[in-house]
Amino acid sequence: MSLVASGVTRHYLRHRKSHTALSGIDLDIAPGARMALVGESGSGKTTLLKTLLALDRPDSGTVTLDGTPVAPGSARSLRWFRRRVQYIPQDPATSLDPRKSVVDLVATPLRLLGSEGDHRALARNALAAVGLNERFLQRRPSELSGGQNQRVAIARAVACEPEYLLADEPVSGLDLDLREQVLDVLGELSTRTSTALLVVSHDLSVAARLCSDISVMCDGSIVESGSIAAVLTNPSHPHTRALLDAVPRLRSN
Ligand SMILES: Nc1ncnc2c1ncn2[C@@H]1O[C@H](COP(=O)(O)OP(=O)(O)OP(=O)(O)O)[C@@H](O)[C@H]1O
Numbered sequence: 001m002s003l004v005a006s007g008v009t010r011h012y013l014r015h016r017k018s019h020t021a022l023s024g025i026d027l028d029i030a031p032g033a034r035m036a037l038v039g040e041s042g043s044g045k046t047t048l049l050k051t052l053l054a055l056d057r058p059d060s061g062t063v064t065l066d067g068t069p070v071a072p073g074s075a076r077s078l079r080w081f082r083r084r085v086q087y088i089p090q091d092p093a094t095s096l097d098p099r100k101s102v103v104d105l106v107a108t109p110l111r112l113l114g115s116e117g118d119h120r121a122l123a124r125n126a127l128a129a130v131g132l133n134e135r136f137l138q139r140r141p142s143e144l145s146g147g148q149n150q151r152v153a154i155a156r157a158v159a160c161e162p163e164y165l166l167a168d169e170p171v172s173g174l175d176l177d178l179r180e181q182v183l184d185v186l187g188e189l190s191t192r193t194s195t196a197l198l199v200v201s202h203d204l205s206v207a208a209r210l211c212s213d214i215s216v217m218c219d220g221s222i223v224e225s226g227s228i229a230a231v232l233t234n235p236s237h238p239h240t241r242a243l244l245d246a247v248p249r250l251r252s253n
Contacts, residue, residue, distance in 0.1 A: 003029040003052060003085060003164050003196070007061035010047055010220075021047045022058065023220040031163060033196045036207030036228065038243060039217030045200045046090075048217070049168055052198070053087050054078055075112065083113050086162035090169040092153040096141040102127065103137040106156045115160050126159035127152070130185045147178030154185055158195070165189075166198045171206060183209055204247045208232060216240045 010022040021044050029035055029052075037045050050056035052063055054070040063070050070081050089095040096105055106123035115122070127136065130151040141149050150170065157165055170186060171179040187210055190197045199210050207214055208228055215225040218239040224231060235241045 001031055001066050002033075004064050005048065005052055005061065006064070008048070008051055008058040008063065009060045010044075010051065010056070010058050020220050022051070024061070025220075025222060027052075027215060027222065029164060029196055029198055031196055032194050033198075033213060034190055034211040035196075035198050036211035036214045037198060037200045037217060038202060038204055038207050038214060039239070040202060040243065043217040044220040045202075045217055046168055049087075049166055049198070049200050053085065053166055054081060055087075079113055082109075083115070083160055084162055085164040085166065086157040086160065088150075088153050088157045088165065088167035088170050090172060092149040093141065093146075095153060096149060098141050101138045101140060102132065102144070102152055105141070105152055106159050109156055110159055113160055122159050123155070126155040129158070129189070130155045131181075145178065146174055147181050150174065150178070150182050151185060154182070154189070158189060158193075161193070162195060164196045164198070166200075168200045169202070170199065172201075172203070186210055202243075204232065204243055216243070 005025050005027045008022050008025040011018045011020050025048055037048065039045055047056065051058050054063065054072050057072050065081060065084065103120060103123050106126055107119040110119040110122055124137065132148065132151055132155065144152065167186065171182050174182060183206065189195065190210065197210065199207065201207055211228055213226065214228045214231050215222045216237060216239060224235065224237040224240050231240060232244065235244055
């Protein structure tokens with residue numbers, strides 16, 4: 001019972017040459033897991049996330065949810081999967097329809113997924129859970145701050161109560177205050193619910209704050225994984241040590 005990538009490989013053509021973005025990745029996200037996926041820019045984190053979300057098709061290998069294979073397909077054929085696996089994109093500004101009100105942005109996916117219940121009431125509850133109260137409901141994304149839009153994106157992802165939440169750099173590009181706000185919201189959500197969290201980040205401090213396990217990517221491979229405490233105190237791969245050196249605070253803690 002888990003979201004699993006097995007032997008996932010993905011190549012891209014660049015300047016007519018094949019470039020390996022993912023090289024035989026195995027990753028198992030158990031129910032309720034809180035896992036960070038870290039690595040420097042270009043290591044393959046987003047490509048793996050897209051593959052796990054059935055937004056991108058691997059060249060070889062499989063992604064399965066509780067043993068059922070998933071791959072890109074029609075919205076209808078993936079409805080069962082999207083009800084269970086949701087996504088917080090890196091840049092909410094490009095993922096939120098600027099014409100829609102906040103409450104509609106959160107209620108619409110519930111309608112499309114055929115979720116049970118009063119969609120607007122569920123949307124209001126999800127927005128309240130991320131600290132956006134009634135006075136925000138009719139605003140448009142352009143009338144919100146970056147951190148507020150990021151919280152709308154979180155509410156949208158959690159409103160259908162998914163079992164797995166995959167977040168791509170959820171706080172990159174936010175200033176310090178907004179970053180703290182969004183990390184608090186995600187941390188609170190993952191402790192209050194049984195939703196599994198996979199957080200993609202190039203930042204080890206974000207990983208340490210939200211997750212209990214970590215996988216480190218380098219050049220399309222997972223080079224190290226384990227509990228955050230073990231990996232951060234005793235990194236075995238040079239790439240992990242280099243990432244750690246970039247966050248001196250973590251070393252001294
Ligand atoms: N659509 C694409 N076409 C060609 N190459 C791509 C494409 N998407 C990703 N790549 C390449 O695949 C590799 C992995 O990219 P990916 O975006 O998964 O890395 P990342 O670890 O998420 O990086 P970042 O932290 O900068 O977002 C990179 O070398 C990237 O240039």
